[in-house]
Amino acid sequence: MVVPEHVSERRLSIPNNAITGILLAIPGYFAGVWLGTLFGLNDDQNTGVILGYVFATVAFLAGVGFLNYPLERLFGWRVSPLTDPDENRGVGRFFRLxxxxxxxxxxxxxxxxxxxxxxxxxxxxxxxxxxxxxxxxxxxxxxxxxxxxxxxxxxxxxxxxxxxxxxxxxxxxxxxxxxxxxxxxxxxxxxxxxxxxxxxxxxxxxxxxxxxxxxxxxxxxxxxxxxxxxxxxxxxxxxxxxxxxxxxxxxxxxxxxxxxxxxxxxxxxxxxxxxxxxxxxxxxxxxxxxxxxxxxxxxxxxxxxxxxxxxxxxxxxxxxxxxxxxxxxxxxxxxxxxxxxxxxxxxxxxxxxxxxxxxxxxxxxxxxxxxxxxxxxxxxxxxxxxxxxxxxxxxxxxxxxxxxxxxxxxxxxxxxxxxxxxxxxxxxxxxxxxxxxxxxxxxxxxxxxxxxx
Structure with a gap:
């Protein structure tokens, strides 16, 4: 007898679109700059700037929704459908994943x-x-x-x-x-x-x-x-x-x-x-x-x-x-x-x-x-x-x-x-x-x- 896999009804409720990505990218940049300045090997801030750009990009992608699927799979939550007809209509679909x-x-x-x-x-x-x-x-x-x-x-x-x-x-x-x-x-x-x-x-x-x-x-x-x-x-x-x-x-x-x-x-x-x-x-x-x-x-x-x-x-x-x-x-x-x-x-x-x-x-x-x-x-x-x-x-x-x-x-x-x-x-x-x-x-x-x- 095959036991059905339990899937929680929970799902991530954070709105995922370009606006969320931008809002997360700003603190992501400053977090990267802070870490780079803290652990950098020289005094010219290059490490901080590069890490700031990298962190901002990762935070932007997370805000758009790229982390939803792996996190939902990791915690056993129901996977959010990206092909929902109600969400894939109108101009808004071009600003989200x-x-x-x-x-x-x-x-x-x-x-x-x-x-x-x-x-x-x-x-x-x-x-x-x-x-x-x-x-x-x-x-x-x-x-x-x-x-x-x-x-x-x-x-x-x-x-x-x-x-x-x-x-x-x-x-x-x-x-x-x-x-x-x-x-x-x-x-x-x-x-x-x-x-x-x-x-x-x-x-x-x-x-x-x-x-x-x-x-x-x-x-x-x-x-x-x-x-x-x-x-x-x-x-x-x-x-x-x-x-x-x-x-x-x-x-x-x-x-x-x-x-x-x-x-x-x-x-x-x-x-x-x-x-x-x-x-x-x-x-x-x-x-x-x-x-x-x-x-x-x-x-x-x-x-x-x-x-x-x-x-x-x-x-x-x-x-x-x-x-x-x-x-x-x-x-x-x-x-x-x-x-x-x-x-x-x-x-x-x-x-x-x-x-x-x-x-x-x-x-x-x-x-x-x-x-x-x-x-x-x-x-x-x-x-x-x-x-x-x-x-x-x-x-x-x-x-x-x-x-x-x-x-x-x-x-x-x-x-x-x-x-x-x-x-x-x-x-x-x-x-x-x-x-x-x-x-x-x-x-x-x-x-x-x-x-x-």
């Missing part, structure tokens, strides 16, 4: 548009300050900080602009899945993004970080507490990339509808699939580099300090091992979107479906072998230059295949020149210019001459 992939996709979209607004304002301020010499719009000390804040914010946006909104919303629908493989992990990949954006914006209260988006030592080692905002904000984006990648890969591999074989997958899903592999492999390297930089700033290690036996060249390698695959994290799903839209408005099937998939995988694989072309003028061994020049030129082959697949679809097609189709045509034109110029710029003599110009 939801396991609906459509809601999460829309949450991503609105959040990224808000970040794009502030990033765009930063770009306008940069360009406005360049209108006249000695502009007083942004003082010289703040100009570099503004560039750094703007660039990192735009990196945040481009890392998630397609995978976040469109990947979460469309992938389950395209493969016939009712949900994502790990709904709570999917929600977590979104809810770490708002704290990351706020933490990054908080750098302005510390005077901004002077390193730009690359964070090169030794300047990053000597910067103010604003650099801690860079570290924690970027680390949270790495968490979002990894959790989203795990979820996407598990969903595409394990939750396809019967009959949805690999050769029947929509080309956009292939773009998300290859992008997820990139995020899963590249983002942990960034997280490791940021952790090492944190140790340098808080515990007096010297991973990147040449004066104490470290090497800032190590940071450049770790950062660009993430940084160049990261470029393709947003271009691969963009290729997928283009190859979905063009056949529809060309009124004919995609020309060379399998060839296009091979092109996506070719870009994905080669993107891990090109990062040192950023280091041609940074002390790279001369014997390595030809290899990375060749690998950078070779990546034009799979990208060219994707370009030709799209052009082949347009051949003798009765094209509807709607706005989406015009967007695709503009994309192809710009991509052609960038691709052709990229082949020449990857040559060592050209790169050494023009790098940083």
């Amino acid at each position: 939801s396991l609906d992939h459509k809601v999460i996709g829309l949450q991503y979209l609105v959040t990224i548009l808000i970040m794009l607004l502030f990033g765009g304002i930063g770009a306008m301020m940069i360009r406005t300050s360049l209108l006249v010499p000695d502009s007083s719009i942004t003082p010289s000390g703040n100009y570099i900080s503004l560039i750094g804040l703007h660039s990192v914010m735009m990196i945040f946006i481009t890392s998630a602009v397609i995978v976040g909104p469109f990947g979460n919303y469309l992938v389950p629908l395209m493969i016939g899945a009712r949900r994502m493989a790990f709904p709570r992990l999917e929600a977590l990949s979104f809810w770490v993004v708002p704290p990351a954006a706020v933490i990054l914006a908080a750098a302005t209260f510390w005077g901004g970080f002077p390193t730009g988006w690359t964070g090169y030592p030794p300047l990053s080692e000597q910067a103010s507490q604003a650099m801690d905002s860079y570290i924690v904000g970027f680390a949270l984006i790495a968490v979002a990339l990894v959790t989203s990648a795990i979820n996407m890969l598990a969903t595409i591999i394990g939750l396809r509808a019967p009959g949805m074989t690999w050769t029947r997958l929509p080309i956009f899903v292939w773009g998300i699939f290859t992008t997820s592999i990139l995020g899963l492999l590249a983002a942990p390297v960034l997280a490791a580099a940021l952790f090492m930089l944190t140790l340098d700033r808080t515990t007096q290690t010297s991973f990147f300090l040449a004066s104490n036996g470290g090497s800032n060249y190590l940071w450049e390698n770790l950062f660009w091992f993430f940084g160049h695959p990261e470029v393709y994290i947003f271009i691969l799903p963009a290729f997928g979107i283009i190859m979905e839209i063009v056949p529809h408005f060309a009124r004919k099937p995609l020309w060379g479906y399998r060839t296009g998939v091979v092109g996506l995988f070719g870009v994905m694989l080669l993107s891990f072998f090109v990062w040192q072309h950023h280091l041609f003028v940074s002390g790279i061994a001369p014997v390595l230059r030809p290899f990375y020049m060749l690998s950078t030129e070779l990546i034009s082959i799979p990208t060219g295949i994707i370009f030709l697949v799209t052009l082949g679809t347009l051949w003798r097609a009765r094209v509807w020149f709607t706005v989406p189709m015009l967007f695709c045509m503009g994309f192809l034109f710009n991509f052609l210019i960038g691709g052709v110029s990229g082949v020449y710029l990857s040559d060592v003599p050209t790169d050494v001459t023009l790098h940083g110009s």
Whole structure:
């Protein structure tokens, strides 16, 4: 005889939404600062600021509702339903924890548009300050900080602009899945993004970080507490990339509808699939580099300090091992979107479906072998230059295949020149210019001459 498991009727009664998360994040920040100041190994408050950001993020996630499920399971209480129809209606559902992939996709979209607004304002301020010499719009000390804040914010946006909104919303629908493989992990990949954006914006209260988006030592080692905002904000984006990648890969591999074989997958899903592999492999390297930089700033290690036996060249390698695959994290799903839209408005099937998939995988694989072309003028061994020049030129082959697949679809097609189709045509034109110029710029003599110009 099976004895039924006793489940208490008690459940957590704390309202879980973004407001609760914000209210908990404020004391969480000060608690982290207090602990960091108490146990920090130096006098520059870096430990306190970093712990404050970490505690604030954890408290925010707890306020949103991420601790409800483990606590209810731990104490044997009835699990609060996140799919209650009464709670998943209206605008309020976008401000609380939801396991609906459509809601999460829309949450991503609105959040990224808000970040794009502030990033765009930063770009306008940069360009406005360049209108006249000695502009007083942004003082010289703040100009570099503004560039750094703007660039990192735009990196945040481009890392998630397609995978976040469109990947979460469309992938389950395209493969016939009712949900994502790990709904709570999917929600977590979104809810770490708002704290990351706020933490990054908080750098302005510390005077901004002077390193730009690359964070090169030794300047990053000597910067103010604003650099801690860079570290924690970027680390949270790495968490979002990894959790989203795990979820996407598990969903595409394990939750396809019967009959949805690999050769029947929509080309956009292939773009998300290859992008997820990139995020899963590249983002942990960034997280490791940021952790090492944190140790340098808080515990007096010297991973990147040449004066104490470290090497800032190590940071450049770790950062660009993430940084160049990261470029393709947003271009691969963009290729997928283009190859979905063009056949529809060309009124004919995609020309060379399998060839296009091979092109996506070719870009994905080669993107891990090109990062040192950023280091041609940074002390790279001369014997390595030809290899990375060749690998950078070779990546034009799979990208060219994707370009030709799209052009082949347009051949003798009765094209509807709607706005989406015009967007695709503009994309192809710009991509052609960038691709052709990229082949020449990857040559060592050209790169050494023009790098940083």
